[in-house]
Amino acid sequence: MEKMWLKYTLLLEREIEDLFVAEVLTSPYTLGWIEPQIEVLTTENGYDYAENTDGPLAGYLFEPMQDTEEEHRQRLRTYILRWEGKVSIKEVELVPEENESWKEEFREVQVGEWWIAPTWTDPEALAAAKHVLWIDPGAAFGTGYHGTTQDILLFLQELSLEDKRVLDIGAGSGILSLYCARNGASHPVWAVDINPQSEYQVRVNAESNHLPESAVRIVIGDASEPAVADSLPEQFDLILVNIGGDEDVAMLPVVDAHLAPEGLVILSGIVEWNLHHVLTSYEKAGYQLEKERQSEEWVTCMLRKSR
Template sequence: MESTWHKYTLLVDREMEDLFVGEVLESPYTLGWVEPQIEVLTTENGYDYAENTNGPVIVYLFEPIQESAAGQVEKLQAYISRWGEAVRLQQVEQVAEENDSWKDEFREVRVGDWWIAPSWNTAEEVLKADRVLWIDPGAAFGTGYHGTTQDILRLLQKWSPSGKRVLDIGAGSGILSLFCVKNGAEMPVWAVDINQQSDYQIRVNAANNQLGEHAVKIVIGDIADPGVEAELPEEVDLILLNIGGDEDVSILPVVDRHLAPRGHVILSGIVVWNREKVIAAYEQAGYRCMEESTSDEWVTVMMEKIG
């Protein structure tokens, strides 16, 4: 007889995400995945998505259904009550144990000469392609849909990371780090993220791409913390920053301490109305703008350290 599970859809305030996910991993519930509230869009260039950056994230939990199904739902509600309005039960479904319908939401996307696709993708065009980066969604940001990620990937195709020492700040799922490894960057590529779930997701995606455990060196923590910075390599040739304009400016001193002369930094997550502030800060510190692209309200800039 096919077993069935409760699938719980929860809305979790962003500031509580890390704490809640950390506790769930130690609970009787099975964590499915975490995702922002997004709408997948079909565009002339393939797939893109719009993300609600102000609203809560969606967390999916699973639990095998027992005889008292209603009682299980009540227990879950009691479990999440400690977080008050920061964690809210949105929906309860009964699904087959092997129900994978959620995977249909994550489609392949073409970025330049590369395909970004989840590991279960069976699209004929992807399976026949030579250049595929296999990225599964999870509790860490980065599926390849977002315009900022795609703009960085296009720059990395134009300005190859081959032979370069790379530091990826705000690595998320590891999409940019792993892309650099697959395109000849010196190993290990250093991947830093404040989200504890990045460690697991980067390892999963490295395995998806048949990359060894030494391909990426993962550092979890806030790079502004001296203890975290102390774990970084002394000098790199390329730094990737896809975390936000204000954050790009605030960690400029860290960037400057670790970027080699004539090295490059790619800054993204910048909104158009914050562009001048970010570029001015880096130019004042001795950098020059080499290339720039805009996707909707997002700006991505590649700068060279000349000072």
């Protein structure tokens, strides 16, 4: 029988955070983490997250389920009385003991003729798969589920990548870089990401796809920073930018400096209400829209650089 836990979301005043942590660590409860409350915002660039810097913090406690849920709730209500109203219960959830249950969230997904799958996928689920790209997301962004990633992969499947020099900006877990490396692109494919975890995860995924370490060159940093941009080769035939509409525009000088004449750039992470801004910026710089795909509100564009 699966072991169940209660997950408590508490709100606590900021000034008691240290005292709360010290107290909980010696209590019967397991402390998960404490963080500012996050608000999801709709912006011109798509979606963003903002910390609520004025309100209380959110704290997460866990407790194994042994009695009825109401008995657990009552004990918690009694426990937090010691903070004299500065801690309150926001939510109580019943959750399975984790172990490796988180892996169930990451399942195989078909994109065109390719399947994106974590390495723990049941082989029977992929028995009819023509091509499989093995991707474990780890702590880096990129599972293959998002429409932006899928639409870029669909574009890539329409292209001949043979001996193409490829730069992947916003590489995350390496899905796009590794796809290119496996499909004839010149080695190394250059992969840039600001998340330090990307380097480890791309290497893990390269090994899972039986690619040599030399297949992908990973650069950690912001590609718009001179130190990073200057470390890249002079020219690429194909540049992938999947980070956000405004960020795609911010990368235009980098793209323009490194994309060969008549080369292709695929831009994604663009929301439909910011598409005009992105396209106008690139068209003014001499790029011509060749193809466009849309998944829900997310738009992916393939443009060619004029000679």
